[in-house]
Amino acid sequence: MQRRNILVVGAGPVGSVAALACARFGHRVTLLEAQERIDDSPRASTTQPPTLEILAELGLIDEYIAQGLVARTFQFWDRPTRRLIAEFDFSRLRGETAYPMVVQTEQHKLANMAIKRLRCMPNAEVLLGCAVSGISQDEKQVVVAAGERHFAAEYVIGCDGGRSTVRKQIDIEFEGYTWPERFLVITTKFDFQAELGCCLRTYMADPDEWTNLFKVAGDDLKGRWRAVYNTRPDETDEEALSDDSVRARLARCYAPNADWLHLNLYSVHQRVAKNFRKGRVFLCGDAAHVNNPIGGLGLNCGIHEAWDLASLLGGDESKLDAYERRRRPLNIKYVQEQTVANKKQLEERNPAQREKRFEELR
Ligand SMILES: Cc1cc2nc3c(=O)[nH]c(=O)nc-3n(C[C@H](O)[C@H](O)[C@H](O)COP(=O)(O)OP(=O)(O)OC[C@H]3O[C@@H](n4cnc5c(N)ncnc54)[C@H](O)[C@@H]3O)c2cc1C
Known part of the structure; x- marks a missing residue:
């Protein structure tokens, strides 16, 4: 496995997890975040069993569960008649996953947890208050501009959210619609x-x-x-x-x-980037796709992408296209379609x- 020099843009939950995963694989990682502190406004919290498995691999699971609430069931009601229609018991997943539950931990806690770990690692650096404004690349490297500062790396992972500067800089369309x-x-x-x-x-x-x-x-x-x-x-x-x-x-x-x-x-919104990669630059999380939150799938999908990409980056360059080939159709087929169906329901x-x-x- 090759040790790479990687820049991650955006220290939301997906960027922080991407940076931590890359650092744990032994890469040299710099995480650049525009804000001086992690945004703690109420956003996603739902964490599905396969995502909990990833957080366990990253050594975050105990703290993650301790800072959240464990939901053992999910209920569906008819509101006008105040009627319980169905209850789903996650313990039915026992045997299929080590975590037959949904954990509800606010997303800023995940970002802060991952950043705390990164700050203790000699191969990782976290820079807050560092807003990326430009990107250029050739066959050998990518150079990212953040105000007066410039950072060079072999790869960039754009995790800078739905309005992604990285996505705009590499001129990738964000296809879809706004409700x-x-x-x-x-x-x-x-x-x-x-x-x-x-x-x-x-x-x-x-x-x-x-x-x-x-x-x-x-x-x-x-x-x-x-x-x-x-x-x-x-x-x-x-x-x-x-x-x-x-x-x-x-x-x-x-x-x-x-x-x-x-x-x-x-x-x-329901939008998916036309490409998840351009040359040495990759998109992950909301920078790559956004969807309505019904079903709690968007952030989970972003964390899976971060994990998937981090495990590919140390390998053969010719295999890197697998990231877009796998992740883009998966988002369209499951996350976009399912969240629209959930809303209709x-x-x-x-x-x-x-x-x-x-x-x-x-
Ligand atoms: C208001 C709101 C409410 C939501 N509620 C829910 C919900 O209830 N349930 C649910 O499942 N999902 C919800 N979502 C979606 C969920 O929050 C996202 O899927 C999740 O935040 C995606 O994480 P991310 O790390 O990809 O992006 P973000 O969390 O958006 O993080 C992006 C990070 O990049 C940083 N950044 C941006 N530009 C730059 C730049 N140029 N340079 C450096 N850093 C930059 C930002 O400051 C931010 O820290 C909500 C989204 C919003 C906007």
Whole structure:
């Protein structure tokens, strides 16, 4: 195996994991992050069993579980009738995985955990406050510009999120579309499990407005819930974020007197980069694809890419095309198609179709 000199752009969860995986394979790694600190706004937290296996390989699993919550089940409800439709028990996966569970740990914790490990490794360097602005490459190397500074490497992994500068610099199209509605995340201390009898991961279908509920640990490990809703396409930011509208949304989810700690309103896309590689530059995570979060697949897919690519980079250069050949169709076929299907399932309007879908889940 060859020891490479690798630059990773973006210290979100995917970039931090990519850098840690590369460093553990013995490569010389520099991780460049634009911000001075890791963004801790509420984003992804769902971690599926195969991803937990990767985190175990990276030596992160114990801390990851300790900083999160273990969900043993997943429930699907019909919200208008307050009816539990189906419950899935992850322990049925016992024997197929060492981790028959979903772990809900906020994504900034993963990034910070990986960065902490990287800072202890002699072959790794983490530079915060270092925004990449330009990239040029030839057959031998890539040079990345970040303000006045320049970094040369054999390979660059662009993990700089949906608006990726790396992707734009290497002129790769981001094909797909943006949904007309946005998603609103209400973070609350209201205990949906105690009050409604739902579990830590609960999806509630409703043709007018669905709700997905998750419990996360929070930085204080005291626990809080995230209630995710779709907004109406014509709803303004002011309206969606107004006290009256937030209170009404919580009431429609049977939490009429709940207070909230935080609101997050964001646009949702289904997009995949036309290529995941150009020469010595690779794209991983949201830089390569974005999708709606229903099903918790996007970040998981990014972590798998980071792991896959890190294990390829020390090998024969002629094998590097396997990365795009494997990962791009996989994202289109499973992550894009499944997340669109998940969204449709939550908002199906036709009553007969709804009941048919519920029956399939049972
Ligand atoms: C508001 C919001 C809410 C979300 N909620 C959910 C959810 O509930 N469930 C779910 O599954 N998914 C959710 N997602 C998606 C999920 O957060 C992403 O899939 C995940 O963050 C992808 O990780 P990443 O490391 O690829 O990118 P990011 O987390 O976006 O990290 C990119 C990093 O690159 C850095 N960066 C950007 N440009 C540069 C540059 N030029 N130079 C250096 N560094 C740079 C950024 O500062 C950032 O640290 C949400 C996304 C958003 C935007």
